[in-house]
Amino acid sequence: MSDEDLRICPNCGQENAAFTLRCIRCGQELEGLFELEGFDSAATPAEEQPDEVVTSAEILNSLENSPLLADADQPVDEEPEGLAEAHEQDNSHLYDPDWLERIRQRAKEEEDATGELAKGTIAMDDQRTQEGRKQVDEAFDEIMRRIREQNEREKVRRSHRIESDLVDENGDPEWLRRIRELHPKQEDDIEESKPSSTKDDLDDEWTEQELQELLRREIGLPEETSDKPGDEITTEINTAEPIDGELEPGQDQPIENSPDQEDETTPEPEFFHNIPEDDQPPIIESEKEQTSQELDVSKTKDAQTPTDDDMNPEEGSAPEETSAEEEPEETEEEKPGAVDKDADGPQETAEEPEDEDEKPELAEVPASTEAVLPDLLMLKAQRERAKVFSDIISQEGRRTIAVLHKTTSTGKLGRLVLGLLLILGVLGAILIGSPGAMELPSVMPAAAFTKNLEAITPEDSVLIVLDYLAATRHDIEPLAEKVLEILKEKGNQPRIVTSNPENLWLAGNILDVSQHPLEYVPGGILGYLASGIRVSPSWGELPMDQAFTGDPDLFAGVDQVILVSDSADFVRTWLEQVSPWRTRMKTSAITTAFSAPILLAYYDSGQLQGVVAGVADGGAFSINQRAFQVGMLLMTVVLLLGMIMKADEDAQKRTEEPEQ
Amino acid sequence: MSTLDLLLMLTGLVLSLMVFGYLFGDTLLFGISMYTLVGMTAGFTVLVLVQKVIIPMVVNPLGTFPQTSAWLALVPLLLSILLIVLLFKKSSRVSGIPLGFLAGIMAAALIIGVSRGTLVPQLLSIVDAFDTAKTTSHGLPNWAGIFEAFMMLVGVLAVLFVFHHRKTSRKQDAFSVSWLDGLTGFGQVFIGITFGAVFVGLFSTGLVALIAYLQYLVDFVRLW
Numbered sequence A: 001m002s003d004e005d006l007r008i009c010p011n012c013g014q015e016n017a018a019f020t021l022r023c024i025r026c027g028q029e030l031e032g033l034f035e036l037e038g039f040d041s042a043a044t045p046a047e048e049q050p051d052e053v054v055t056s057a058e059i060l061n062s063l064e065n066s067p068l069l070a071d072a073d074q075p076v077d078e079e080p081e082g083l084a085e086a087h088e089q090d091n092s093h094l095y096d097p098d099w100l101e102r103i104r105q106r107a108k109e110e111e112d113a114t115g116e117l118a119k120g121t122i123a124m125d126d127q128r129t130q131e132g133r134k135q136v137d138e139a140f141d142e143i144m145r146r147i148r149e150q151n152e153r154e155k156v157r158r159s160h161r162i163e164s165d166l167v168d169e170n171g172d173p174e175w176l177r178r179i180r181e182l183h184p185k186q187e188d189d190i191e192e193s194k195p196s197s198t199k200d201d202l203d204d205e206w207t208e209q210e211l212q213e214l215l216r217r218e219i220g221l222p223e224e225t226s227d228k229p230g231d232e233i234t235t236e237i238n239t240a241e242p243i244d245g246e247l248e249p250g251q252d253q254p255i256e257n258s259p260d261q262e263d264e265t266t267p268e269p270e271f272f273h274n275i276p277e278d279d280q281p282p283i284i285e286s287e288k289e290q291t292s293q294e295l296d297v298s299k300t301k302d303a304q305t306p307t308d309d310d311m312n313p314e315e316g317s318a319p320e321e322t323s324a325e326e327e328p329e330e331t332e333e334e335k336p337g338a339v340d341k342d343a344d345g346p347q348e349t350a351e352e353p354e355d356e357d358e359k360p361e362l363a364e365v366p367a368s369t370e371a372v373l374p375d376l377l378m379l380k381a382q383r384e385r386a387k388v389f390s391d392i393i394s395q396e397g398r399r400t401i402a403v404l405h406k407t408t409s410t411g412k413l414g415r416l417v418l419g420l421l422l423i424l425g426v427l428g429a430i431l432i433g434s435p436g437a438m439e440l441p442s443v444m445p446a447a448a449f450t451k452n453l454e455a456i457t458p459e460d461s462v463l464i465v466l467d468y469l470a471a472t473r474h475d476i477e478p479l480a481e482k483v484l485e486i487l488k489e490k491g492n493q494p495r496i497v498t499s500n501p502e503n504l505w506l507a508g509n510i511l512d513v514s515q516h517p518l519e520y521v522p523g524g525i526l527g528y529l530a531s532g533i534r535v536s537p538s539w540g541e542l543p544m545d546q547a548f549t550g551d552p553d554l555f556a557g558v559d560q561v562i563l564v565s566d567s568a569d570f571v572r573t574w575l576e577q578v579s580p581w582r583t584r585m586k587t588s589a590i591t592t593a594f595s596a597p598i599l600l601a602y603y604d605s606g607q608l609q610g611v612v613a614g615v616a617d618g619g620a621f622s623i624n625q626r627a628f629q630v631g632m633l634l635m636t637v638v639l640l641l642g643m644i645m646k647a648d649e650d651a652q653k654r655t656e657e658p659e660q
Numbered sequence B: 001m002s003t004l005d006l007l008l009m010l011t012g013l014v015l016s017l018m019v020f021g022y023l024f025g026d027t028l029l030f031g032i033s034m035y036t037l038v039g040m041t042a043g044f045t046v047l048v049l050v051q052k053v054i055i056p057m058v059v060n061p062l063g064t065f066p067q068t069s070a071w072l073a074l075v076p077l078l079l080s081i082l083l084i085v086l087l088f089k090k091s092s093r094v095s096g097i098p099l100g101f102l103a104g105i106m107a108a109a110l111i112i113g114v115s116r117g118t119l120v121p122q123l124l125s126i127v128d129a130f131d132t133a134k135t136t137s138h139g140l141p142n143w144a145g146i147f148e149a150f151m152m153l154v155g156v157l158a159v160l161f162v163f164h165h166r167k168t169s170r171k172q173d174a175f176s177v178s179w180l181d182g183l184t185g186f187g188q189v190f191i192g193i194t195f196g197a198v199f200v201g202l203f204s205t206g207l208v209a210l211i212a213y214l215q216y217l218v219d220f221v222r223l224w
Helices: A056-065 A081-090 A098-109 A115-164 A174-182 A186-193 A196-201 A208-218 A242-252 A259-264 A282-300 A319-334 A337-341 A346-351 A353-362 A380-394 A409-431 A444-454 A470-490 A502-509 A525-533 A543-547 A568-577 A596-604 A614-618 A625-659 B003-024 B028-062 B068-088 B096-128 B143-171 B178-223
Strands: A462-467 A495-498 A518-520 A560-565 A586-591 A611-613
Touching: A174 A208, A409 A625, A409 B003, A409 B178, A444 A470, A444 A586, A444 A596, A444 A611, A462 A470, A462 A502, A470 A502, A470 A560, A470 A586, A470 A614, A470 B178, A495 A502, A502 A518, A502 B028, A525 A543, A525 A568, A525 B096, A543 B028, A543 B068, A560 A568, A568 A586, A568 A596, A568 B096, A586 A596, A596 A611, A596 B096, A596 B178, A611 A614, A614 B178, A625 B178, B003 B028, B003 B178, B028 B068, B068 B096, B096 B143, B143 B178
Parallel strands: A462 A495, A462 A560, A495 A518, A560 A586, A586 A611
Antiparallel strands: none
16 A cells, blocks of 8 residues: 555554554544545545535636646546536636636537546556546445434434433423322332432432333333342342332232233343442432332222321331331342232232232331431441340250250150169079178189288288268179278278268278278378378478378378278279378279279289179178169160160161162 | 256257258258357367467467577568458458469469479379289180270270360360260260269268268157
């Protein structure tokens, strides 16, 4: 492309293609292409041309100054005929040069004034530029079409603006009258409850697209709003424009999803959001909310809905109730099924009994928009917190922790039957037959205890520590009593102490207190620890020494310690706290069958010289042996039956779970 | 049999029957018997403490001023008074002094005692189980001793791993390795055996008490 084909933008100086309509740099329209060459296009806009009177002298002068006329390629016959005639008639005698006169003369003489040589050249040039002209014509037609469309839109906009500015005798704008035409019944209620401030504040300007959108909603076409479940604001403010608050009835109207209408009209993408705009005053939002609520009310209420004057002022100034009552409606709107539910129209909805029941609640909606404060707009998180709070309040006084073992009547009956069965069995064994005297073989810990006991000499110092309860005395005292007998036979005089006050009178069952004084060690295991660590101070005796009738050093010279305790914890604590301080002492224990399994580990580690537990290890039953055997047999049967029943129950549960 | 003994036996009979009333639930008679037991035990304990502790260890030394024992007796007396304040004001800070003193001593004693009295001796016991003196007999392997030593070691590890695996499985639900699950199950067997033995011992102790008191009732009835 040569430089002559380029066009320079008058605005920015950018070189553009010859047929470019707009500058590629600044977008300036290059309109000079469609003007007569030689004219100053910038000075004569297209719209002003008809108004101006261009004299023939000016035209001829411009033509004369135009460099295009000097161009031989420029066809002369393209000059407008009117301009040429005016030139000949008016000013031919003033400005015609010689060469022009000669051309005219030749044109009069010849049929074709261009001449044979020029004719061939012009024909060749016409052939060459024919394509370019066609493109220019197309571009011209295109730009003219655009200008016409733009003018039409501007006219329509102006007309709508003029129409929207029209206010009838009641002061209602055009858009409101259109809505009234669409809602002839509801509008009466709206007008009654609508505050005057709302009219003043709302923008009256409606565009054609908004009206079409409104019409589309009214005829039931699907709308593309942002009524999503995840919207943050729970109160219904579906449009950002203040006037859209009036459109809430349209949104709340039942949407008839007729496929024909959906096919005919393509819904325009319209983005709604419920987030209040920062630049909008909050009172407007509350007014919109209020207006939507009123419109909802007008849908469900009949014409006798109480107005502002009829409403109780307290009810009108109770926005909390409004927020609470608003939720079910919102939920219904958010549900997909809500469309089907209201598909019969607002009139039929109002006739439903459920909605009639809601009438009193809906009547409590505050009529005044000023009653709804902007800070009462609840966010979703706030609503969830409120729900949690209400749940907490409702659960007050109720049981929150599940009962692990719920006592049922069946459980009580089973426990009674089991207890009675055991009692009857033991009673029968006691009453019927001999008590029995079967010698059972001793286990290793019991054998070690017996061996250790037999190794005690009369010179050995033996300390017996009592620590058991009355409930277990029948399991322990026979063994302790037997040990004391053996020691007595050996001529050994043990020292007996206890830190349990209960043992002070329980010991009377196993020994003669007059012969074996029982000493009390205060402080429990800490008292034994203090005695074990005992350091004799140089300044006198410790207060602890006042508790002992004999030697204050409890463990002085002690060779054997026999712990008589029904608690494995006491024995373990003794081994942990006292024995490490007195390593030369040999410790053995008389305990219950319940504590024996726990203490066997200490026997295996050598910390206990022997353990004898319960009447079974004693080798000499002080109780009815047959009754003991009957009781154990009954309990074994019960345990086996219980395990079988539990396994059967679990198996049934496992088979039922896959079926479910 | 004297009248006093007869009254005591009759009282014992009534109280025993009231305790047996627990078969019908937590009835009023069972509650009365329990409250009687607790009240009598507490009263007896107070008497013992006054007679065996407070008078000889606190009151008597105070009469020996200005001896050292008297000054020393002031320490438990002061601490006891601070504890008494707790009866009237439960959030009393001064009452925290003797309680803190007691709790600190108990904590220190327990930590040292568990280490010296249980942890180290039990670990040494496991190691000693593999001693050649126990695993061999007359120059030949003592298979029973070896089996016992290995079972002891595996049992301890498995039981410890039960709790460890249970803790990790709570954090990571998808964490599951077959051999670890098997070891956990093996440890659960040991725990089950231990709990079974404890339950049998508990039932045995209770059964002995039941037989003893039923025997007591039968003997009482046979007196008539």
